[in-house]
Amino acid sequence: MAEIGASWQLTAKQAKHPVVDVQEPNLFRDMFPYSEVPKTIFDGEVVDVKPAPEIWITDTTFRDGQQARTPFTVEQISTLYDLMHRLSGPNGIIRQSEFFIYSAQDREALEEVRNKGYAYPQPTAWIRANAQDLELVKQVGIQETGMLTSISDYHIFLKFRKTRRQVLDSFMGVVRAAAEIGLKTIRCHYEDVTRADFWGAVVPFTEELVNFTTQAGLRLKIRLCDTMGYGLPYPGVALPRSIQKMVFYLQREFGIPSENLEWHGHNDFHKVHINSVTAWLSGISAVNGALLSLGERTGNSPVEALAVEYASLTGSTNGMDLSAITDIANYMREIGYAVPGNYPFCGERFNVTMAGIHADGVMKNEEIYNIFDTDKILKRPLGVHITNRSGIAGVGFWVNEQLHKRGLPPLDKRDPRIEQMFEWVEAQYEAGRETAISPEEMMAQFKIHFPELA
Structure with a gap:
């Protein structure tokens, strides 16, 4: 050499x-x-x-x-x-x-x-x-x-x-x-x-x-x-x-x-x-x-x-x-790295919908608004964030996610308990709120309206 x-x-x-x-x-x-x-x-x-x-x-x-x-x-x-x-x-x-x-x-x-x-x-x-x-x-x-x-x-x-x-x-x-x-x-x-x-x-x-x-x-x-x-x-x-x-x-x-x-x-x-x-x-x-x-x-x-x-x-x-x-x-x-919320495959919101019309679609079939089976492939189930644009469909989707985790069948979005949770969400924004409803707040409402599952 x-x-x-x-x-x-x-x-x-x-x-x-x-x-x-x-x-x-x-x-x-x-x-x-x-x-x-x-x-x-x-x-x-x-x-x-x-x-x-x-x-x-x-x-x-x-x-x-x-x-x-x-x-x-x-x-x-x-x-x-x-x-x-x-x-x-x-x-x-x-x-x-x-x-x-x-x-x-x-x-x-x-x-x-x-x-x-x-x-x-x-x-x-x-x-x-x-x-x-x-x-x-x-x-x-x-x-x-x-x-x-x-x-x-x-x-x-x-x-x-x-x-x-x-x-x-x-x-x-x-x-x-x-x-x-x-x-x-x-x-x-x-x-x-x-x-x-x-x-x-x-x-x-x-x-x-x-x-x-x-x-x-x-x-x-x-x-x-x-x-x-x-x-x-x-x-x-x-x-x-x-x-x-x-x-x-x-x-x-x-x-x-x-x-x-x-x-x-x-x-x-x-x-x-x-x-x-x-x-x-x-x-x-x-x-x-x-x-x-x-x-x-x-x-x-x-x-x-x-x-x-x-x-x-x-x-x-x-x-x-x-x-x-x-x-x-x-x-x-x-370890302190801020992954952007909308970053594909990894961000906290990449497969999360905030629009009520989208949530209504995924309640019927999640393939309508999900890129692939993100739960199976990435361990990231489809989700919703509740805002003033989520509508009753978004609240219904969130509730049904909780029911699914407990092995229970889904409810229609017109279930009285879902309607009452939606009314609470609407009241938040009518009072001037601008931020999304946190998962903790939603869970508190869930426990009020579904005490037997708390």
């Missing part, structure tokens, strides 16, 4: 796609004027795309997710990892989870989850592209690490203050060193790829990586990082924002298998989930996400949404325990 690392060099003459070493950065001002909203540009070219033959999820809760909140404790990471393992199931739908390894606490958390002996998610590391960070990987004895390889001119020129050739040479030096220390897999994270010069920087760097790692016997994975959420799912959109074209050309030029490609998105423009699904449908096997969409700024792809999407796309949960989603959300609340 050392001999390969020391001697290997792909010359410009050998390269099919040499680096276009421009003097001035290409900032794509036609797309990214900065003083205006980014422009969606179509170039009229639509490429043939093919879904990845197998798809899965990878996790960055304990890396990117921790960049958006107070760091988790080792105990919290351990508990969430157990829940993620349960969600993943025995077939590894959540294939990997990446960790920082910089602090003593980072390394303790990594060792904690490694000692659990789970096949999935497999722990991996994340480092910057330098020798010091690579030495940490060697010290912890992990066989795969992600490495930050920023690829846009925004980073190369404006942050690093270097040329493309200088920066890519630096990256290649760390990749060669990874081979020399016996690493099994290197995962290059193409930071800001959706603002990068695809043919002048992304493709040439990929060519050098593919040639070297093939010769060195080092498995190469490429993570396409939509760092600022600029990626677009539409057919015919121009590079570098086109997810479909990015995948198509990387596979056409280098034959990179789907299992060696990964997508990492952010939600700056409300597209993180659709972009992730587009990545799967364009030929990428792995989509990287975080629990409850944690992540820098607007967050990453929500792991729980990806899990449900996986079941929808494949027609099977494939061993996943989707009820773990509810337990993850509950645990996050326990």
Whole structure:
């Protein structure tokens, strides 16, 4: 390995796609004027795309997710990892989870989850592209690490203050060193790829990586990082924002298998989930996400949404325990994370109706206003919150929920006891109340009107 690392060099003459070493950065001002909203540009070219033959999820809760909140404790990471393992199931739908390894606490958390002996998610590391960070990987004895390889001119020129050739040479030096220390897999994270010069920087760097790692016997994975959420799912959109074209050309030029490609998105423009699904449908096997969409700024792809999407796309949960989603959300609340009430699958109101006309519908058949059997799949039965818009149907639904818990048959909403409870609710709002009726208040009324069930 050392001999390969020391001697290997792909010359410009050998390269099919040499680096276009421009003097001035290409900032794509036609797309990214900065003083205006980014422009969606179509170039009229639509490429043939093919879904990845197998798809899965990878996790960055304990890396990117921790960049958006107070760091988790080792105990919290351990508990969430157990829940993620349960969600993943025995077939590894959540294939990997990446960790920082910089602090003593980072390394303790990594060792904690490694000692659990789970096949999935497999722990991996994340480092910057330098020798010091690579030495940490060697010290912890992990066989795969992600490495930050920023690829846009925004980073190369404006942050690093270097040329493309200088920066890519630096990256290649760390990749060669990874081979020399016996690493099994290197995962290059193409930071800001959706603002990068695809043919002048992304493709040439990929060519050098593919040639070297093939010769060195080092498995190469490429993570396409939509760092600022600029990626677009539409057919015919121009590079570098086109997810479909990015995948198509990387596979056409280098034959990179789907299992060696990964997508990492952010939600700056409300597209993180659709972009992730587009990545799967364009030929990428792995989509990287975080629990409850944690992540820098607007967050990453929500792991729980990806899990449900996986079941929808494949027609099977494939061993996943989707009820773990509810337990993850509950645990996050326990440790102080405020889950938005309307957050899909996890929020307190996600399957709760407040409208009387909706409550009337679910009393007849809950499928009318429930996305699927949330009680069976997520351990979240359909519910109602009582407000001045709930009507007598809403009160009736709430009462029948209590009866159902006690194994009793439902009542018609015109039952006198339900009518009396509804009159009490109406009186609250006639007196000027503006807040919803709490479950405790409703239970107090229930005990008054159904004393035999109290």
